Amino acid sequence: MRHGAEEEFTAFVHAQSASLFRTAYLLTGDHRRAEDLLRRTLVKVCLHWPRVSAMEQPRGFARRVLVHEVVSLWHRRPSEGPPMVLREGDSASRVVWDAVLTLPPRQRAVLVLRHYEGLTGAETADVLGIAVGSVESHAHAAGLRLADLLAGRGSAPRTEGAA
Amino acid sequence: MNIEELVRRSADEVASNLLPPDTDPATIRTAARRTSRRRFAAAGAVLAVGLLVASLLVNQHRDDDPGPSPVPTPSPVPFQVDNAPVWGDVDGIHVGDDHHPLPAGLELRVLAPLANGVVFGDSVGQVWFQPDSGDAVQIGRYEPRMLAGGEGTLAAWMERVGGSLELVVFDTAVREEVARSRARGGNLAPDGILNGDRVANPGPFFHVGGGLVIYGSQSSSWAYDIAKQVHRELDRDLPYGQPVDHAPGISAQLNVSLEWDAPNFFSRTVTFWVVHEGPLSSAVGVEPSGAFNHAGTRFAAVVDVAGGRHHVVVVDVGTGRVRVLTPDTRLSTLMSWGRGDELMVQQFPVSGERGKDRLLACAVSRATCRPVAFAGRVPMLPVA
DSSP, X not given: OOHHHHHHHHHHHHHHHHHHHHHHHHHHOOHHHHHHHHHHHHHHHHHTHHHHHTSXXXXXXXXXXHHHHHHHXXXXXXXXXXXXXXXXXXXXXXXXXXXXXXXXXXXXHHHIIIIISOOOHHHHHHHHTSXXXXXXXXXXXXXXXXXXXXXXXXXXXXXXXXX | OOHHHHHHHHHHHHHHTOOOOOOOHHHHHHHHHHHHHHHXXXXXXXXXXXXXXXXXXXXXXXXXXXXXXXXXXXXXXXXXXXXXXXXXXXXXXXXXXXXXXXXXXXXXXXXXXXXXXXXXXXXXXXXXXXXXXXXXXXXXXXXXXXXXXXXXXXXXXXXXXTTEXXXXXXXXXXXXXXXEEEOOSSOOSGGGSSOOTTOXXXXXXXXXXXTEEEEEOSSOEEEEETTTTEEEEEOOOOOTTBOOOOSTTXXXXXXXXXXXXXXXXXXXXXXXXEEOBTTBOOEEEEESSEEEOTXXXXXXXXXXXXXXXXXXXXXXXXXXXXXXXXXSSSEXXXXXXXXXXXXXXXXXXXXXXXXXXXXXXXXXXXXXXXXXXXXXXXXXXXXX
16 A cells, blocks of 8 residues: 555545444444444455555445445354343333344344434445335334334334324 | 423433543554554455465366266256246246146245246145146245255255254255255244344345355344355454455345435435355345345345335346336336346326236346336235
């Protein structure tokens, strides 16, 4: 890697690592696994840095790699079951996210990309490599499942239009 | 607060309470260099092994001592009907203009064209061989969907024996089982194969060709060497987004971008995994729905376009070249790969008007399709 590219990559790592780590954590619920996913993602970004740095949104590429790393993990180790949940207090948000982490991986990924990363349905579909309609159906199913889960905990959120 | 808002706030709060690790760019660069060197070394090792094997084979021939062969060599039966479209429907098997009704009371479940006929599975778990001429004969029993045919005359399927699955390889040219072995990997029941939610219309991860049967579950992939009668686990853990590495025995994760200039096309990315073993490859996860041809060199997929319509595209796995086979305004469904490079496609009008279905036989290399006469009853088979 030429010197200028090294500096650019260093700046990219400093600027994006924390954000990518948070996304990895939200997708997996596991601090150690999120760290490993972040490292693998950055290594792959580094391998392709000359091409990545020329992109309009290098972080978008890194996010795509990260999500595919997570998907690969699900495919390689489906028997591991739901991600380990690290309890750090029982705040309302923590309760909600514990419920999110019990969702099927694809539904969880759709929620993270849509509601944390702020992607549109089309962008989410693009990152996950699935159809836009599939994103919508995953989001819908996730919403129903979450409502059930949270109702079971006695903290059911009101849906729009509900009394 | 609705669910979306609740999720958004929870994600923000959970994420903001995290303490991200310190990431050292120099460490990442070092790891990247190591990965790069390892890939280079692996490719070199594969090349060296290939050369060694080739050298041994040459020496074997020089010694004029081929040694005992554990299985008969599959008979190289030439195609008797070049590129005749092959498909199945409620009436039976069709090979070009020939129609082979199913044995009484049976329904078709899976079909794979061979060089000398068609192997198919029925609704009660029986495997049949339908030769190009003559009557169908039962040749085994199979687990639902786990049946494949390859180039030449070999078919393979999984048979449940007691509590485990056995892989059966059958040469239809000599009408004999040529190999049988307990399947590896576990969790190979139909529900365990390609049941990921990213696979909309999965064919089983089960292919035969190049002297190998490739099979697997979501957690592992295996290559069964028919001649040596050994199973070997394949590596799935290779980098994302790279062109397929053609080194034998190397698996790769392939990312192909599908882009066209036509305004109605979405720019789409098809991401799937490829397990390479010789010329054969197969999908582990596929989106959109699709299937490899028997040789594993091409991948056909149905791609959504504007207005809920579909296009059928074929990707050359090696080059990433994309051919659009059905650039019109109908709904398309893949049916099956035929012999050679023919792909069967069923189409419906967007209006859903009855009686307007049509069946196409597409020649992929020429990117052309021609209608095939059929009785008007809906062809029923998904991609095999």
